[in-house]
Amino acid sequence: MRLFKAILLLMLIVGVVPTLMVGWLSVSHTRELLVRDAQELAQERVKQLRLKAEIFLGEPTDAVLGLARIPGFFGLPLEAQQTHLASVLNQRREVLALTVFDAEGKRLPGLQAFSKHDVPPTALAGHEERALALLRGIEGVRYADVVKDTSGGEPVLTLAFPVGEPVRGYVAADLSLADLRNMLEQERVGSTGFAYLADRRGHLVAGGGGIADLGEDVSKRGPVAHVRQQLEGKPDMEMFHVGNFGEGRDAVVAAYTALPVLGWAIVSEQPVEHAYRQVDTMEQRILLGLGAAILVAVVLAALFSRNLTRPLKGFISGALELAHGKFGVEVDIPQKNELGELAQTFNYMSKQLLAYDMENRGLYESLEKGYLETIVALANSIDSKDAYTRGHSQRVGDVSVQIGRELKLTERELRQLQYGGILHDIGKIGIVESILCKQTKLTDQEMAIMREHPAIGDAIIGPVSFLGAVRACVRHHHERWDGTGYPDKLKGEDIPLLARIVACADTFDACTSTRPYQKAMPLEKAMEILDNLCGAQLDPKVVQALKQVLAKQGVRLEGHRLPVKLAS
Known part of the structure; x- marks a missing residue:
């Protein structure tokens, strides 16, 4: 068996080791390429999502900011001012409400407009409360935290900005993020992934995947925690990042970027097992090929080694029987070569050992009988x-x-x-x-x-x-x-x-x-x-x-x- 194993091992080394080396190099190199491609795809996805988000937020914001560019807006007649407000609401359906304040932060009568005819008192009070909170110490455009509209349940973003130099007054607006929410909910990240938007406090603004509702805390999720750490004290920082977050079954491949000024994070998540599915598929195919090659090598090596070592099995079994005391056993090797002569010598030795064993057994039994008789005689001397x-x-x-x-x-x-x-x-x-x-x-x-x-x-x-x-x-x-x-x-x-x-x-x-x-x-x-x-x-x-x-x-x-x- 040792010779068989040695020959088999040698042939396996010659046939299998090069195959394994080539397979390992192919797997490692291809894996790196596929992983890099998957990460680049995730990064490109969040870039596109950021571009879409900037468009969704930028167009209605620019329409509202257009009021600040109207010459002498605060000096116009009330009807002209109301016309401009109505024009903004008509042009951008995302603008839900507009309110104009004087330089002291007091709402100007007649300069408050809504996209809906019937506005609940709670919605009106909430809009004014958020607007007034933004006016304290305001210098440029300032944004409030996203809230849920009490009438339709859609996410609403409130912004405010000063008008004139020196400041003649302020304009506050409520922007609907419903379109942005729908866009993120419909975004497909593979078969099980999703994208979402979180504000600077780590609360959900909009997103798919059913991870949480609007305003819920998602700061503990790995990508959100990482981006918040990067943005700390630097809300205007330009960044893109992709990597693995979490461990075990919760591990995900995530890419994120930030919306400047707002400091919001756009995140794309996908479970690792799905994100790298191409990697796993490639590895399985290569391993299947390696397994088939190794199986063929093992079969061929075993057949070749068996044909070389088959005559030695008789000697091995015969020698084991001799070692266990079965003297007289013979091996049957009909080959007319050195192995055949060795078999004849083995059989002669086995017969001689049988004769010696029978003789020794007789002597031992006679000696043991003598011992027992002596012992019995000693005992009888007492009795x-x-x-x-x-x-x-x-x-x-x-x-x-x-x-x-x-x-x-x-x-x-x-x-x-x-x-x-x-x-x-x-x-x-x-x-x-x-x-x-x-x-x-x-x-x-x-x-x-x-x-x-x-x-x-x-x-x-x-x-x-x-x-x-x-x-x-x-x-x-x-x-x-x-x-x-x-x-x-x-x-x-x-x-x-x-x-x-x-x-x-x-x-x-x-x-x-x-x-x-x-x-x-x-x-x-x-x-x-x-x-x-x-x-x-x-x-x-x-x-x-x-x-x-x-x-x-x-x-x-x-x-x-x-x-x-x-x-x-």
Whole structure:
């Protein structure tokens, strides 16, 4: 497989890397061009919108300012002045109202005209209030904030300017921005974009997209916040800007410019994903082409590499089977070349390994049998001292293995349990027979001597390296779960698992076999004692495993006891 991968990787590098480099260069270069084109288009759009807005605002404003250019306007008869006012209203339907004030800022009687016959008192009061507010300290043309007309709901802009030098009076006018609003609402910026107009305070004047109503605050939108920052203290600044604003799903490509004097911002917004749709489409096409090219390269490289490395798969699988111990396996490579000769050599080696393995298995089994016989002989030497305990060590070993198998231990651990159960009382060799075989209760001194047998047993088998893992069973099978056992007073999980299993099996056999001080108990009574010892002397998990062993052998722990013999 390594050779196959090496050949495949080499061919992929030769075929794919140049393709990827060309594709990457094409994508990056084309992306820059398309992004720049999209931004230039957005900038050109706001330039056109500004030109239209200047026309919408400039023509009615010029018509109103024409009153200031009439020679001696304030010296004309009242009828002539009214005629001029009516002329402006008739010429420009965007002019909704005209009011003339004297030099003191007081409205001149008869010099107030409206484009509508019936003007609500609230509209009249609002017009005069906005006009008077503009007259304070006025030097040139001044504009008020856009408001909503109470009668038609259309946006209205109020302006005022002085007339004469020195100032003879003032003229104030209300201009309708309905046409400007309609123009912006109808402006299409791609499929989902829109354009809008915001005043110097960041309030919406007019616009599409349904972002807000007239007068609502849009200053938090990225483009508006940016343009307001640029215009701060410089309302007449000439500017055009385009860029990306926002993050994630709210990201937009926006272009903006400003209307001089007014300080208003004209903004064009479009979601990034739609503004750069051409970029995404181009990238998808290039990536699709790259994917097809890479797929073809991979297929061709794989076919070529497979034809070169197919004969080696037999060697690889055969070698893996040998590594897993399946000796005697052969590989079938009929080719009449060096690979065929290598296959014959491999098959001969495999057969020789099979013969050696069979011979070693026989020797190992014979050696293990000898070990087990020696262990059993040692255990029998202990049991022979006490007729009542004859066979006890073997039974403890058998029960321990059954419990260990229920706890899913490995075969190696089960074998160690077998040896540990047989040898757990090996230390009793060092206990004098007068104490070991005493049929009455031991004194405290005799009990202290008897409790030395785990340490004695540990010292006996300690030098035998083969029994190294068994030492825990021998030394700790009298430790208690609550930490009050001996010889080391280990507690809970600190006691080795194998020793906990042997301790449970030892207790179980002591309860179910006849001893000098007690008769064999019924199975229910024995399990009742083990239940009482759970969490104090014995590991509850091990006791539960013993119950499962009995249950699998058809033993019911409630009601009448069925005779049973644990399998060895």
